Amino acid sequence: MHLKEKPVLEVKHLSVRYGEGCEACRSSLEKNRCPVCGTVWAANDISLEVYHGEVLGIVGESGSGKSTLMRCLYLDIEPTGGSAFFKDYKSGRTSIWDVSAAEKRRVRNHLMGMVYQNPILGLRMDFTSSANIAEKLIAAGERDAGAMTGRATELLEAVEIPSSRMKEPPRVFSGGMQQRVQISRALANHPSLLLLDEVTTGLDLSVQAKVLDLIRKIRAKYGVSILLVSHDLAVIRMLADRTVVMLDGKIVESGLTDQILEDPQHAYTQQLVHSLI
């Protein structure tokens, strides 16, 4: 047997630079800033693959390029170079970064779900929780009110929001509940890939455990692939099958999560793991 299945997502040579770039950029880059022309390389030649049903962890300090990668994938920012292929989009032959704005909106609404660290970015705080999900469904072309209500109820139940509170706006919910509504909204259109950006950061430990437990259940139930950005190695250890380590806009190391944590090879990863409390 050979594991020949194509990855759900394949990112090739992603670069995001702020500045014009120069000849020296390639050779004398100091961290992620070129000392000659001052160009900042927020992402520098990033390539990775995510397979069906797998959780790929991304760790790295602030400014390492984790969020830049996520924002490029969610089409919030335009990369300078590189391509990203989804297995479920045009048979994986067209990069999502090479299509029209209207097509990008479609890709975003059909293929991906995003959960931000800050729920304000991912939710309409004054809409009801059900309406937050319905909005995502409408964006994807759903028009049947009954179907939308049904789907919203099903998803909010899956993230353990009591039915008595589904008509309330997220504004009145606790941080943990808001995060759960965000997760259910992200799942609304059966995405092939869920992008989770520091979703447990800032939550109480017990609430954090609840959210982690929920992510694990969702993965088992829906078989969705997950890209998980976290600076918390405990979260990565618990959820990620494989992990990539980013520093100064580049991937410096990747491997099985337990290998990264127990036998880190790169100086930065060693420093990171040794700082673990």
Place this chain on the structure above:
Amino acid sequence: MEILKIEGLSKDFFLHEAQREIRSCQDIRFSLDRGQFIGIAGRSGAGKSTILKCINRTYLTSRGRILYESEAFGRIDLASAPEREILYLRKYEIGYVSQFLNVMPRTTAREHVMGALLEMGGSEAEAARDAREMLCYFRLPEELWDLYPSTFSGGERLRLNLARAMVKRPRLLLLDEPTASLDDGSKSLVREMLRSLKSKDTSMIGIFHDLTFMEGVCDRVFNMSEGAFV
């Protein structure tokens, strides 16, 4: 029939901050037959766990080959196989048991064991049935099944770890000091269980501090000192 053949396995660690290389096991060679149990003994720091962790790919092998006869892939070098194949083997063919508990928060003992089967793609009902059978087999008291294992004693944790690893019926089981910190009663229970697994054709490599424990269970025992078999 040979299930595992280790050829010249060596592992060095390089610590960047200290700019130092630490040599762990060096030029290890042995082979394991189907249904065989090999024990590795030696003092702490001798490099025993390193061998198991290299087989499990928790550590990257510096030199040498770890040839495993896989049901799915045929002969495969665990030291260099693609990560996705290693993940597959961990899920379906190779089990790893240590004395430490590694559970998700808010997961009960029963869910922990069931989870191993659910990730293999089994149905909820099958997973529940097999988990129950395994928890009984390893004599974990029934009143503990629906509790969170963080409060369990060392012996209870170990039995839970064994139940989770064994419920998948792995072909190769790696035991990393599973009896450390157990009392004599629990140790004999584990010994009986390992004997019974062996009779079911499970191939095993185990690390034990306690040489007397291994008598009568292991087919061969290697002694390790300073990274090499002596």
